[in-house]
Amino acid sequence: MSAGAFVDGGKSGLPVEEADFVIVGSGAGGGAAARVLAASGARVVVLEEGPHMRAAELGVSEAASRNRLFRNQGKQAAFGRATTPFLQGRCVGGTTFVNSAIVWRLPDKVLDRWHAEFGLADGLPRAALERAAARIEEELSVRPVVEGETAGTSDLLLRDAAKKVGIEGRFIHRYDKGCRGSGRCLHGCPHEAKQSTAVTSLRRAVADGGFVVAGARVERLERRGGRVTAVRGFFAGDGPERGQRFRVAARRAVIVAGGCVQSSNLLWRSGVRAPHLGRHFMAHPGTAIMGLYPDRVDAWTGASQGYEVFGLRDTLGVKFETINVPPEVTAARLPGAGARFAKRLEELPHVANWAVALKADAEGRVRPSLLFGDYVRYDLTRGDLERLRRGIRTVAEMHFAAGAREVITGVSGLPETIRSPDELPLFDNAPLDPRAYSLVMTHLFGGCRAGRDASTSVVDPTLKVHGVDALYVMDASVFPTNTGVNPQHSIMSIATVAAERLA
Amino acid sequence: MTLAPFERRWAATIARALVPPGALAGAGIDLGQIDVGARYAEECAVSPWYAALAFRASLWLTWLAPLWMLGRLRTFTGVDGETRVVILERLLKHERYVLRMAALFLKLAICGMLLGDLPTLAQLGAYRLRKSA
Numbered sequence: 001m002s003a004g005a006f007v008d009g010g011k012s013g014l015p016v017e018e019a020d021f022v023i024v025g026s027g028a029g030g031g032a033a034a035r036v037l038a039a040s041g042a043r044v045v046v047l048e049e050g051p052h053m054r055a056a057e058l059g060v061s062e063a064a065s066r067n068r069l070f071r072n073q074g075k076q077a078a079f080g081r082a083t084t085p086f087l088q089g090r091c092v093g094g095t096t097f098v099n100s101a102i103v104w105r106l107p108d109k110v111l112d113r114w115h116a117e118f119g120l121a122d123g124l125p126r127a128a129l130e131r132a133a134a135r136i137e138e139e140l141s142v143r144p145v146v147e148g149e150t151a152g153t154s155d156l157l158l159r160d161a162a163k164k165v166g167i168e169g170r171f172i173h174r175y176d177k178g179c180r181g182s183g184r185c186l187h188g189c190p191h192e193a194k195q196s197t198a199v200t201s202l203r204r205a206v207a208d209g210g211f212v213v214a215g216a217r218v219e220r221l222e223r224r225g226g227r228v229t230a231v232r233g234f235f236a237g238d239g240p241e242r243g244q245r246f247r248v249a250a251r252r253a254v255i256v257a258g259g260c261v262q263s264s265n266l267l268w269r270s271g272v273r274a275p276h277l278g279r280h281f282m283a284h285p286g287t288a289i290m291g292l293y294p295d296r297v298d299a300w301t302g303a304s305q306g307y308e309v310f311g312l313r314d315t316l317g318v319k320f321e322t323i324n325v326p327p328e329v330t331a332a333r334l335p336g337a338g339a340r341f342a343k344r345l346e347e348l349p350h351v352a353n354w355a356v357a358l359k360a361d362a363e364g365r366v367r368p369s370l371l372f373g374d375y376v377r378y379d380l381t382r383g384d385l386e387r388l389r390r391g392i393r394t395v396a397e398m399h400f401a402a403g404a405r406e407v408i409t410g411v412s413g414l415p416e417t418i419r420s421p422d423e424l425p426l427f428d429n430a431p432l433d434p435r436a437y438s439l440v441m442t443h444l445f446g447g448c449r450a451g452r453d454a455s456t457s458v459v460d461p462t463l464k465v466h467g468v469d470a471l472y473v474m475d476a477s478v479f480p481t482n483t484g485v486n487p488q489h490s491i492m493s494i495a496t497v498a499a500e501r502l503a
Numbered sequence: 504m505t506l507a508p509f510e511r512r513w514a515a516t517i518a519r520a521l522v523p524p525g526a527l528a529g530a531g532i533d534l535g536q537i538d539v540g541a542r543y544a545e546e547c548a549v550s551p552w553y554a555a556l557a558f559r560a561s562l563w564l565t566w567l568a569p570l571w572m573l574g575r576l577r578t579f580t581g582v583d584g585e586t587r588v589v590i591l592e593r594l595l596k597h598e599r600y601v602l603r604m605a606a607l608f609l610k611l612a613i614c615g616m617l618l619g620d621l622p623t624l625a626q627l628g629a630y631r632l633r634k635s636a
Contacts (some may be wrong), residue, residue: 060630061619067549075554083604183630300629327629328618332611337595338588342526349628372553412596412603435600438607 001348010215010237019045027094028491029258031197038208040503052214062326065187081156082381082434086441093198100305104485119452123461132496140175145306152302161398168311185304221270227469259482264447281364286357291399305448317359318391356391359484393427448477504555511540561605588630595602
């Protein structure tokens with residue numbers, strides 16, 4: 001096999017016009033599938049809409065990173081009673097390039113349900129998933145954040161708080177090789193220490209003869225009879241080829257791994273009309289609760305996310321994590337304007353942000369839209385809001401347990417801040433209205449859910465689209481339920497198992 | 504979407520009311536030198552149309568707030584500094600969700616423009632960046 005390459009499609013067009021496998025998307029699913037298929041000797045082309053950013057090109061400001069590395073410049077949202085922003089990477093590496101690289105295997109209970117309710121035992125057997133997960137952990141150098149090395153003060157405070165209130169937690173396990181604790185995981189790692197697919201599986205695929213084409217947006221899939229034979233799109237990156245259209249033929253299959261919103265919409269634009277396509281969109285909405293501490297926290301040093309508290313995951317459906325929200329974003333959530341706000345800004349180094357991530361029961365819907373490109377409809381249930389409220393109260397309680405002198409509630413209808421645990425009961429009466437909270441969604445699932453029954457699912461247990469030959473979906477859109485844990489590892493594991501079957 | 508020169512001036516005026524130029528001076532940061540108007544226009548230019556529209560709408564809402572919020576035949580520049588701050592505070596806590604979100608969107612954008620610079624982030628002690636002398 002001749003050597004492959006990373007190619008900038010906007011500058012130099014396509015390196016080949018035909019491949020055994022064409023993979024749409026270079027994130028967790030696309031990267032894992034590319035690695036397996038290229039290693040098997042197949043010719044693989046990965047098409048990524050976003051740019052290929054090298055470490056030296058990365059900026060430090062939140063706005064610069066958002067505008068270059070995130071889909072729609074980080075300005076996309078789900079609509080419902082509230083408008084809830086959600087973030088997706090749009091660059092080589094996809095979201096793995098801009099997340100905190102948190103590792104969780106798919107929980108046993110979740111897989112049990114996928115097997116029992118959705119008939120996925122043959123396609124995604126437990127033993128194969130565990131084997132894939134173990135191999136990925138080894139290849140991507142999984143290790144926990146370490147006190148004295150990559151843990152920040154905020155992480156140590158949350159650890160102490162978890163012990164005091166008696167909820168189980170741990171230092172976060174991450175894909176990390178040589179982290180220097182620069183706190184910029186969410187901007188793209190400046191040292192390539194974070195083991196995103198851009199620096200791991202995609203490089204392996206290229207070494208095995210694969211091509212990764214950046215700046216190549218796939219618009220639709222070409223079908224002949226009942227089989228997908230090619231993809232069509234245009235070059236979105238800068239350069240002389242920008243705007244030019246392309247076609248890549250797939251000899252064996254097309255694998256769609258564009259993320260939850262994009263994968264189902266690509267299928268829809270290509271004429272797939274499964275009854276449940278675009279349905280069962282799920283997420284982990286979350287919000288950060290700020291604690292103000294007497295001493296400096298300097299939350300922007302250390303791993304971007306270093307400690308997690310998961311003892312309430314199976315009961316309340318919430319997980320708490322430290323998160324180094326960029327200073328300029330943290331600043332915007334400090335209360336006030338004018339001189340009062342200026343005084344608050346001086347306290348920035350004393351802020352610790354702890355996130356509440358909710359395993360929401362809500363299910364939304366995804367559709368292409370002439371106005372927005374992608375349209376997502378999503379509304380939390382009353383039960384979700386009740387659990388979110390209890391989660392926020394618990395995090396506030398933990399801030400006080402760790403020594404915070406003040407907690408910023410971040411809930412409309414409640415006082416801006418509380419200064420004592422005696423005020424915690426205020427949260428019990430917080431509005432059960434999503435508009436009262438500043439929520440952001442990061443982990444997205446569904447839209448092309450997997451299942452044995454073609455009338456209630458989009459892909460079969462092998463992740464092949466029901467009724468369409470040579471078309472597979474390998475990303476979190478196939479998850480039939482919400483997992484309750486950070487999804488990257490699960491996505492890579494299922495994509496590995498599904499790709500091994502094709503190899 | 505392109506902002507008109509007068510809209511750029513509005514953005515700069517609102518930014519000065521939200522974050523007084525002397526804020527963070529104690530940390531060796533000079534926020535007064537940042538051209539918020541130009542950055543606001545730049546953000547509108549690179550954003551999807553709906554986000555750019557939200558940027559522009561939040562600007563107009565705030566600019567005309569003395570009229571619709573206080574019932575005074577004035578714009579944002581036509582009221583004194585203290586009233587400007589009162590307007591921003593009331594918008595940020597407004598009971599109408601869409602108005603509260605518009606104000607938060609504006610605040611988020613302005614904070615990003617003022618605090619997202621490499622020297623500012625370094626002076627704040629972010630990301631292990633080296634501070635200037």
